[in-house]
Amino acid sequence: MSNINKAFQQKDPSGKPRSAFIGFLTGGDPSMEKSEEFVLEMIRAGADLVEIGVPFSDPIAEGPVIQEANIRALSAGATVEKLFGLVKSLRSKTDVPLVFLTYLNPVFHYGYDPFFKRARDAGLDGIIIPDLPFEEQPEVRESASKYGVDIISLIAPTSEARIKEIAKAATGYIYLVSSMGVTGVRSEIKTDLGSIIAALRETTKIPVAVGFGIHTPAQAAEIGKIADGVIVGSAIVKIIAEHGADAGNHVYEYVRRMKIAVAGE
Amino acid sequence: MSNVQRSFQRKGRFGEYGGQYIPETLMNEIINLEKAYNHYKDDPDFVAELDGLLKNYAGRPSMLYYAEKMSADLGGAKIYLKREDMNHTGSHKINNVLGQALLAKRMGKTRIIAETGAGQHGVAAATAAALLGLECEIFMGKEDTDRQRLNVYRMELLGAKVNAVTSGTQTLKDAVNETMREWVGRVQDTHYVLGSVMGPHPFPTIVRDFQSVISKEARSQILEREGKLPAAVVACVGGGSNAIGMFYNFIPDATVKLIGCEAAGHGVDTPKHAATIAKGSVGIFHGMKSYFCQNDEGQIAPVYSISAGLDYPGIGPEHAHLHDTGRAQYVPVSDEAAVSAFEYLARTEGIICAIESAHALAHARILAPQIGKDENIIICLSGRGDKDVSAIAKYRGETINE
Numbered sequence: 001m002s003n004i005n006k007a008f009q010q011k012d013p014s015g016k017p018r019s020a021f022i023g024f025l026t027g028g029d030p031s032m033e034k035s036e037e038f039v040l041e042m043i044r045a046g047a048d049l050v051e052i053g054v055p056f057s058d059p060i061a062e063g064p065v066i067q068e069a070n071i072r073a074l075s076a077g078a079t080v081e082k083l084f085g086l087v088k089s090l091r092s093k094t095d096v097p098l099v100f101l102t103y104l105n106p107v108f109h110y111g112y113d114p115f116f117k118r119a120r121d122a123g124l125d126g127i128i129i130p131d132l133p134f135e136e137q138p139e140v141r142e143s144a145s146k147y148g149v150d151i152i153s154l155i156a157p158t159s160e161a162r163i164k165e166i167a168k169a170a171t172g173y174i175y176l177v178s179s180m181g182v183t184g185v186r187s188e189i190k191t192d193l194g195s196i197i198a199a200l201r202e203t204t205k206i207p208v209a210v211g212f213g214i215h216t217p218a219q220a221a222e223i224g225k226i227a228d229g230v231i232v233g234s235a236i237v238k239i240i241a242e243h244g245a246d247a248g249n250h251v252y253e254y255v256r257r258m259k260i261a262v263a264g265e
Numbered sequence: 266m267s268n269v270q271r272s273f274q275r276k277g278r279f280g281e282y283g284g285q286y287i288p289e290t291l292m293n294e295i296i297n298l299e300k301a302y303n304h305y306k307d308d309p310d311f312v313a314e315l316d317g318l319l320k321n322y323a324g325r326p327s328m329l330y331y332a333e334k335m336s337a338d339l340g341g342a343k344i345y346l347k348r349e350d351m352n353h354t355g356s357h358k359i360n361n362v363l364g365q366a367l368l369a370k371r372m373g374k375t376r377i378i379a380e381t382g383a384g385q386h387g388v389a390a391a392t393a394a395a396l397l398g399l400e401c402e403i404f405m406g407k408e409d410t411d412r413q414r415l416n417v418y419r420m421e422l423l424g425a426k427v428n429a430v431t432s433g434t435q436t437l438k439d440a441v442n443e444t445m446r447e448w449v450g451r452v453q454d455t456h457y458v459l460g461s462v463m464g465p466h467p468f469p470t471i472v473r474d475f476q477s478v479i480s481k482e483a484r485s486q487i488l489e490r491e492g493k494l495p496a497a498v499v500a501c502v503g504g505g506s507n508a509i510g511m512f513y514n515f516i517p518d519a520t521v522k523l524i525g526c527e528a529a530g531h532g533v534d535t536p537k538h539a540a541t542i543a544k545g546s547v548g549i550f551h552g553m554k555s556y557f558c559q560n561d562e563g564q565i566a567p568v569y570s571i572s573a574g575l576d577y578p579g580i581g582p583e584h585a586h587l588h589d590t591g592r593a594q595y596v597p598v599s600d601e602a603a604v605s606a607f608e609y610l611a612r613t614e615g616i617i618c619a620i621e622s623a624h625a626l627a628h629a630r631i632l633a634p635q636i637g638k639d640e641n642i643i644i645c646l647s648g649r650g651d652k653d654v655s656a657i658a659k660y661r662g663e664t665i666n667e
Contacts (some may be wrong), residue, residue, distance in 0.1 A: 057433070058438065106563040131286045133287060136285060180290060181290075
């Protein structure tokens with residue numbers, strides 16, 4: 001069991017559970033040092049968990065904003081080893097849960113056992129692998145659980161009959177994809193998230209966090225009412241793309257506003 | 266492990282290769298596709314309709330042509346060419362596309378999308394869509410839309426929308442990425458007509474089955490003509506759809522050598538090649554576990570070939586398995602050897618073939634003299650070369666006004 005649960009134990013002043021805010025950035029964009037600074041800014045602004053993208057040459061589940069961040073990070077020399085270094089360094093400064101988002105090939109290439117051992121040693125809590133659906137998870141499950149790293153399962157609006165099967169095996173939290181398509185900001189989210197979350201609640205107690213397309217405080221507040229967590233990625237990556245090395249303060253300000261919205265304060 | 270996990274775990278595998286490494290959003294659709302395919306492949310109405318289209322529209326069976334002058338010139342085995350270039354739209358791609366487009370229609374889809382490298386698959390997909398009344402969008406690397414302008418225009422004439430992909434290396438790999446992204450967004454009404462024996466299960470099996478008509482015909486044609494099986498069958502390999510089509514019905518015939526020719530570009534000792542088996546390693550990408558050109562970090566490498574159709578950093582999982590088990594052999598063929606073979610076939614037999622197919626011919630020029638005159642070999646001429654004439658001219662330092 002990892003540290004992840006902690007992110008979902010937030011309570012408002014009256015003692016009522018409240019939704020967690022989860023921020024995402026691509027590790028190494030524009031540099032490892034800046035990624036560390038931005039993660040710490042997110043945490044200072046109230047992020048309850050941070051997802052760090054491991055850059056990949058061909059991120060097929062991402063829209064243009066995160067694709068370009070992947071290219072920038074790789075061009076700046078990001079490697080899996082340096083990403084582990086980033087986690088290790090962050091771990092000495094914060095105990096907020098940290099999760100990788102990576103495509104399977106870099107993990108496969110590193111070797112499953114060595115990867116998850118290194119992840120545990122660095123202090124990583126979980127991993128999201130967008131091209132590893134439930135059916136292929138047995139490939140990494142043994143190594144991940146041996147070293148106590150949660151595999152975060154994704155559920156999509158199209159998962160239908162598979163929702164229960166996925167939920168039963170889920171660890172850490174469930175990443176509920178808000179809408180069809182790749183990552184990126186959306187003007188509105190039409191999926192009936194409420195009924196998917198209700199179906200999940202029948203099967204599992206594991207927290208459900210919603211991601212893909214969320215970027216305004218109003219959307220965050222809306223989703224914060226029904227989900228255990230709200231995940232925001234592209235909007236943060238966009239701020240980093242716009243302000244580069246000077247993005248720290250902008251990231252803080254944005255995450256602060258979103259956190260307040262999610263918490264319903 | 267639950268029963269569901271156990272039952273799915275090894276599905277769609279060729280040895281350790283294959284699988285379904287795709288975003289969750291597509292999983293339900295992929296499962297539905299497999300169910301639909303398993304149903305319709307044995308449905309007499311579906312089979313009759315596809316056979317009818319292959320015969321009356323695509324022009325099958327394709328000829329098995331005895332290349333007499335080439336055989337005499339090389340002085341070894343008799344050389345036969347399986348003339349997929351004579352199919353409607355000019356390549357083997359139509360076999361798979363008609364099958365998948367019919368399947369998509371049966372599944373209630375109104376729109377198909379497809380990736381294309383050289384444009385042969387895109388043209389075939391646009392053609393099938395026009396014929397069957399489906400909306401069609403094609404994704405093609407920006408660099409490929411520049412080097413294959415004729416095929417872009419052809420697709421547009423057929424009513425398809427062509428999207429030039431500007432991400433990454435702007436070639437076939439990125440076209441696949443972008444088509445997958447599009448599919449994730451519109452899976453309800455859209456079928457992704459994958460163009461090769463790659464991608465997540467069930468695509469490698471579906472495409473192989475639709476392409477296996479090549480070896481089914483070739484096997485009976487050669488037995489009728491020569492009364493014996495060939496010593497070898499040879500085909501070019503990018504993703505590997507014409508090759509698996511050419512190999513499939515010969516796999517149980519242990520005496521028949523199966524030889525795939527992959528693009529060595531400027532040479533396998535340079536960074537500019539697309540020789541996946543020669544230089545790649547096992548990885549997981551585009552929905553499948555297979556061999557890929559990649560770096561030490563598992564980042565997919567930019568690849569290169571004079572042929573846009575072979576310019577792909579991976580190979581279908583069934584080929585990976587045939588390689589590991591030694592049943593098939595894969596050899597790298599350089600741009601220079603392919604261009605020479607292209608010119609050689611034009612002058613010797615009066616056939617202008619696709620630059621992809623010329624990779625197979627180039628190896629056959631080496632192979633045939635090593636085999637006795639009483640033997641025969643079959644080369645899959647996967648497509649015609651109209652699209653490549655200006656690229657060949659450019660390679661030879663001449664400029665043609667298109």
